[in-house]
Amino acid sequence: xxxxxxxxxxxxxxxxxxxxxxxxxxxxxxxxxxxxxxxxxxxxxxxxxxxxxxxxxxxxxxxxxxxxxxxxxxxxxxxxxxxxxxxxxxxxxxxxxxxxxxxxxxxxxxxxxxxxxxxxxxxxxxxxxxxxxxxxxxxxxxxxxxxxxxxxxxxxxxxxxxxxxxxxxxxxxxxxxxxxxxxxxxxxxxxxxxxxxxxxxxxxxxxxxxxxxxxxxxxxxxxxxxxxxxxxxxxxxxxxxxxxxxxxxxxxxxxxxxxxxxxxxxxxxxxxxxxxxxxxxxxxxxxxxxxxxxxxxxx
Ligand SMILES: [Fe+2]
Numbered sequence: 001x002x003x004x005x006x007x008x009x010x011x012x013x014x015x016x017x018x019x020x021x022x023x024x025x026x027x028x029x030x031x032x033x034x035x036x037x038x039x040x041x042x043x044x045x046x047x048x049x050x051x052x053x054x055x056x057x058x059x060x061x062x063x064x065x066x067x068x069x070x071x072x073x074x075x076x077x078x079x080x081x082x083x084x085x086x087x088x089x090x091x092x093x094x095x096x097x098x099x100x101x102x103x104x105x106x107x108x109x110x111x112x113x114x115x116x117x118x119x120x121x122x123x124x125x126x127x128x129x130x131x132x133x134x135x136x137x138x139x140x141x142x143x144x145x146x147x148x149x150x151x152x153x154x155x156x157x158x159x160x161x162x163x164x165x166x167x168x169x170x171x172x173x174x175x176x177x178x179x180x181x182x183x184x185x186x187x188x189x190x191x192x193x194x195x196x197x198x199x200x201x202x203x204x205x206x207x208x209x210x211x212x213x214x215x216x217x218x219x220x221x222x223x224x225x226x227x228x229x230x231x232x233x234x235x236x237x238x239x240x241x242x243x244x245x246x247x248x249x250x251x252x253x254x255x256x257x258x259x260x261x262x263x264x265x266x267x268x269x270x271x272x273x274x275x276x277x278x279x280x281x282x283x284x285x286x287x288x289x290x291x292x293x294x295x296x297x298x299x
Pocket of ligand 1: 123124125136258
């Protein structure tokens with residue numbers, strides 16, 4: 001193993017497609033939200049190749065806090081992302097009651113961070129939640145039309161802290177590891193107050209810190225300088241990750257920050273019809289349960 005990448009074996013990909021073809025997205029989401037039914041669904045994928053894949057995935061995850069899974073099926077809906085996530089044997093985080101997978105298409109006409117063409121921030125998802133999800137899965141439905149755009153990056157917390165220490169960035173380390181800060185999510189109308197990071201876990205999103213500052217929260221040092229220092233250090237300790245059609249990134253939402261670079265569009269007919277990056281995103285509530293810790297799957 002040389003990096004965080006692994007291939008989904010062709011037989012697993014076929015099994016996954018087979019389940020997808022026999023089920024609607026709605027029925028898969030309903031079953032995935034029930035622990036017993038979710039595990040029964042995963043049993044449908046069980047094979048020697050599936051267990052070997054889980055084994056490799058668990059090793060990659062432990063070593064890198066993220067994994068890039070290549071050669072997953074690319075369907076024109078969210079089913080493949082949901083089925084691939086069964087490999088982590090964790091509870092899904094639902095939204096709007098019974099939905100699991102979100103579909104995003106980048107657009108030049110939105111100011112929504114998740115769909116704007118502007119490059120994003122290094123962040124963790126749902127960072128003002130009481131218990132943020134432990135895993136984010138991003139599945140590529142359509143890559144950016146321009147090579148080198150829409151790239152992802154993952155900065156592991158341990159690497160980020162080591163880089164900041166090496167730089168002697170004491171104020172930035174204090175902001176992350178010692179200061180009690182407020183974070184406000186304008187969209188979800190959530191807020192959280194506390195210390196953002198320890199040596200082993202982080203919750204972080206520049207926009208929620210800025211939103212808190214707009215509401216009067218004080219920071220011990222100029223916020224933008226510290227955010228800039230974190231961004232630069234995260235760039236140094238991360239590598240660009242390009243997802244092709246069907247590829248997926250699984251990333252720890254507590255031990256790593258993730259980032260998406262600038263995106264492009266190709267107009268088919270200005271202004272409404274255009275090609276752009278499309279992704280599926282879902283969240284898992286708990287750390288993955290791997291075969292070693294799950295006797296049910298270890299036979
Ligand atoms: Fe995110």
